[in-house]
Amino acid sequence: MITFSVRGLRKSYGGVPAVREMDLDLRPGEILALIGPNGAGKSTCFNMMTGQVVPDAGSIRLFGRELIGLKPRQIWRLGVGRTFQITATFASLTVLENLQLALISHHHRIRALLARAGSLYRDEALALLRLVGMEPQADRPCSILAYGDLKRVELALALTNDPKLLLMDEPTAGMAPRERIELMRLVARIVGERNICMLFTEHDMDVVFAHATSIMVLNRGRLVTRGSPGEVRDNAEVQAIYLGSGAVYDADAVKGVA
């Protein structure tokens, strides 16, 4: 069964193609990493999937339902959880309140006037915070959290709508190395336990190769290859993109100059 499928996705800015012809499929339990150098089209791709950027052509389907044309909030309601590359949380709410609010929204109660928000879905929110290891900081305002902690709050927020698909834009950027490994282990565990799927972009190759079940490499808006971590590691074109083709800084060439 395919959860998420993208076909022929295209987007250009002022005539400059950012993404050309992108296809992908995601099945439950799959963790797909989207990698590539700066300007490869990762973020554009990502933002089209979350509804922030409207593609020029193509289709994005979740369980067969077209997502193009929907607003981010509508996509969320269909069961897509997301995190932001630069964290976006509610600074004047506590960590717990951030989670409670997302749960309130998930239960369609944002317009309730009579209830007291602070006592709604408290246990559910605490359980999510426990899952990401943020329970001890539940009562701190998000405005004073360390960046790595905010990333974990983001993950918890992304799980509030019981997602079938997780979209994470550089989930570990700005975190300490040990935190990165912990967070990705956690995400991998959640994806496995809930049998959902996940797509993420990332610059840290240790994170990518340790946790992704498959990897897509983009360069200049074009798909270079897709495969298992092992296949991608051995792909000559990928090596050329990341390490350079050797045409300029070839060892012999350097010697020749010297």
Add this chain to the structure above:
Amino acid sequence: MEFLFSQFLTGLASASSLFLVASGLSIIFGVSRIVNFAHGSLYMLGAYIAYSLVEHSGLGGGNFWIALPVAALGVALLGLLLEVTLLRKIYHAPELLQLLATFGVVLVVQDAVLMIWGPEDLLGPRAPGLAGAVRLFHQAIPQYDLFLISLGPVVLALLWLLFHRTHWGTLVRAATHDRDMVAALGVNQASLFTGVFTLGALLAGLGGALQLPRGAVSHAMDLQIIVEVFVVVVIGGLGNVFGAFLAAIIIGELNAFGILVFPQMTLVLTFLAMAVILVVRPWGLRGKPQSLAHGAAVAGGRVLRRLPPAAGKAFLLVAVLLLALPWLGSGYALNVATEMAIYALFAASLHLLSGIGGMVSFGHAAYFGLGSYGAALAAKSLGLPMELALLAGPLTGALGALVYGWFCVRLSGVYLSMLTLAFAQITYAVAFQWSSLTGGDNGILGVWPSHWASGPVAFYYLTLVVCGGSILILRHIVFSPFGYTLRACRDSEIRADAIGIDARHHRWLAFILCGFFAGLAGGLFAFFKGSVFPDSASIGTSVDGLVMVLLGGIQTLTGPVVGAVIYTALRIFVSTYTDYWRAVIGVVIILLVVAFPQGIVAWTADRFQAWRAIRPAVKTKEKAA
């Protein structure tokens, strides 16, 4: 046809001086990000100083032409003083407080003008040498108008040269684009800001002095021009001089021709034009989107806390005191307390919108005024009893907010604030000009409460119950899912969207809700005073509300109530001692902004928290000893 042509030239002539003032405001905003409410005051000072120079300098005949530059330079000097003594201290304060401080300056200047030049309108002489008229297409066109028409493009060209051909001008343009980067490159920001503000003041003073031959000089000039200038600057795009030029022509012509089509509704026409342009182009004709998220500037990440249990006791005590007031205080005290209660509700409704919702309204008086007129008309024209008429108040307020809010929630930041001001001015203009319905300037008189509530004690209790109850409801709403969602939309719109929240729609609902409660306060006010005047929807009332909210502190819930009580008390107290109470209030506002940028309640709460944090340490030390 000829007549239309002369009307067109009249429009261009007024556009010129509008452009001078607007370009000054725009340049100042571009660099310092301060919306200078006092810009109209500088314009007014320019006119008055020019008047005095012409009348009392004894230079004789052509001295208007000397007075013109001297007045402009005098105002520039005043602007320089203002920048160095006040604005420099508040560049890092929240946007709203900057605005409030400059409004304090407006109040001070108003009274200073009253004190120095008196309350009468003053008539200056015609411009020497240009007193006559030229015949163009069989119409007499004042020579002075032609002079003004040519002056606008000249000033625009000079400004262009200044900004594009001088080193200083390049720095100003760079700072408008990214002032942090300019500072990082080693440019002395302080002197750059002072220079820009002085230039802006010079243009405002020149604009004011140029008005002297065209009409009377009056102490209402400041607010009158500032509202028009806001419109011009917003239509043109904040910080864009050429945009201001285009917009000044649009507004000048709209005024000139509007008066032919709707002589009663010229103000409405101007503001409708602004509303339409802003909805189509949210950042003005030539403006760019503001990078700063406004909500963040308002909130500063402060978490709302429920009051500690001790405060519950204090609250109970206050409630008992309020209930016992008829036995404790005089009739006068009851009167004052009633007024305070009404304003507290008004401020609390504004607080929900601006503090919790992050939509800073400069025009909350619109809903207060609509509520007042709604209740008064229901009582007088429909003959409804007070109980029903009081319901009409909040309903009219909510209806007004439903319409105005629909436009406002499409914008953000300063633009949203300006649009709220525009709608409030439309409401004011309608109340003022539609005399057959509203009685115009004479207002609606004889709006009396029902028999049971007509005594001061009974009306006090009615107000206390309605306002107290409403404030508690508003408070509850802040902690309800609705209130949390509203704060969330303020804190991070992008995250709100990512968790299924339609921020625009939610804000619109908040607008309607706040309009409802402001209308309720307005309705009560009508029955309290027994009358309604256009003043209830004026800028003054809007600013009163803002001052109350900010005095108390925008990120606390008791803030608006405390602010309303203090502000009302201060105004009543000061006005019994001096006619120049506005100036006193202005000075108090300025001092408060400089001393307590967070507001009084937040300041006290912070001190209390700090004290509590120290106390256990002191106790353990004592034990150890």
